[in-house]
Amino acid sequence: MGDVAVEAIRGVSLTVNKGDFMAIMGTSGSGKTTLMNIIGCLDTPTSGTYILKGRDVSAMSDDELSVVRNETVGFVFQNFFLLHYATVIENVLLPTLYMDTPPHGLREKAMEILRTVGLEDRAHFKPRQLSGGQQQRAAIARALINDPDLIICDEPTGQLDTKTAAEIMNIFTALNKKGTTIILVTHDSNIAAYAGNTIHIKDGLIDGEFNQPPATVTIVA
């Protein structure tokens, strides 16, 4: 993955490099969710630029953003956000429904990913039949199906007990070791500790070293 540059949130700049594991910390209302939405191409900044893999995302149309989300970004949410009426494997395959040209062997690939997150024997269960930790594993598998360059996790352990949270974080650590860039949004410093580096957001500004006007956020992954 090339450069990912975000210039947003009251003009703070931040750079994330390829293979980074960065935690964005802040209390609720700090602006960390807005930042995450912009990085994840769910939202566009009202001003400033965001360069992702050398492309200016802030100038993209809704359709183009959808393609970027589909091919480049994988999301893991606090509440798992699985479709309750579909099975685990169907949830994992959900992003492939929106690929322009889906390759062959997607089911096998999905099973392979489920194996790596330890859910191969739950492929045909409905999400409600699974524990919280298992649901989050399914969500991680879904985030991985399209081989994203960047995984964005929004409080991924917020609904889980400490032991399960550690298991989930270990999965992220393992993924990062294999080279996936991960951005972790959390307010929990114990969870943020899994990341390689941490930035703090407060009132839409990055606390500390980058906090000089005209402030910008640049992420290079």
Place this chain on the structure above:
Amino acid sequence: MRSALYAVWSFKLRTAFCLFSVSLGIASITVIVASVEGAYKKAYDFVEKFGPETVLVFGGSEEQRATGEKMKALTLSDIKAVGEAFPTAILVVPIAMKGSVGISYRDVKSKTLIIGSTEDYARSWAWPIEEGSDLSREDVAFGKNVCLIGNQVATTLFHDVSPIGKTIVINTKIPCKVTGVLVDRSASQMGVNLNDRIIIPIGVMMKKLMNDTKYISAIKIKYQHGRSLKHWMAELSLYLRNRHQLKEGQSDDFTIVSPEEIIKFLAALTGSLVVSLGISGIVSLVVSGFVLANLFLLSVKERTREIGIRRAVGAKKRDIFNQFIMESLLITSAGGGLGFIIGYGASKLLPLIADFPMYFSWKAFAIGFAMSVATGLVFGVAPARSAANLLPIEAIK
């Protein structure tokens, strides 16, 4: 498509609701189409019996006939003249009628319509003989006291006994030997029981029953295959006007009735029924459409999260739009299918209450299906669009 199927299945209650409301609309549409087709089929059946290549000429103008005024205009000599003037007219059959004439066989008495005609009467109406034989040329030529009786007359006077060879007394003074019985013709045709009639030779009719040797009630003409009936009707009209010495501007003293007009008449008769049924059908379909749109809008709200998830993993606006339209179509077309079945069932029950012809063909199904698909499209657009336009960040909050 697959995911649409999934969603439809997962929201069973909502789906069932929509499906049922659409199916009611389609059911009424189906009944309408079936009854329209039934009416037309009945009309065509009637024309088949009337004879597709025949016309009926009545004495008197249309206005005079409408006011019930009887007009003596057609004569026996007209028959002869028309027969000679038009070689394409294969059969030219005189008809003299008198209604409610007393008849009896032994001590059984009744009243019926007496028709004076020729040996060609049954043939000109394409009306087969069930039992016995038709009137013969000699019967008519020599004015023999014989008759051909309708099925109803046979049942009334003879019950289970064969009427052939028995003698009926018409108008207390004319004894007639029964030569044949006409086959049963669907009992009620425009309110007239066709089976309730007796046909006797025209000469006997005119001399003994009508005391009139000149004027007849109508002429039935059967033409050869070939040129259009319209053409022949125009020729016939012109010929009769000349023959009756009518001046220009004077209205016809006869009325020519063709099968086409009978169809028009029957169509007009069923038309009002179709309109009222049609309006209720359209209304119920529109209502079901609004129910559908409402439930879908509700479900878009309910499924905001799902839309957000799909958008987050890469669904474009049009993917979401297509999904909801697809779901809407799936439900409405299934509703259409169910509606067709309900309509089919209803129209099997309807004839038990009223004499109502029903006929099913692929048309009823195709129209019902097309309308249900149209409902799905029209009323699915608004909810699908509002689903597609949800902002991803709002949808996954």
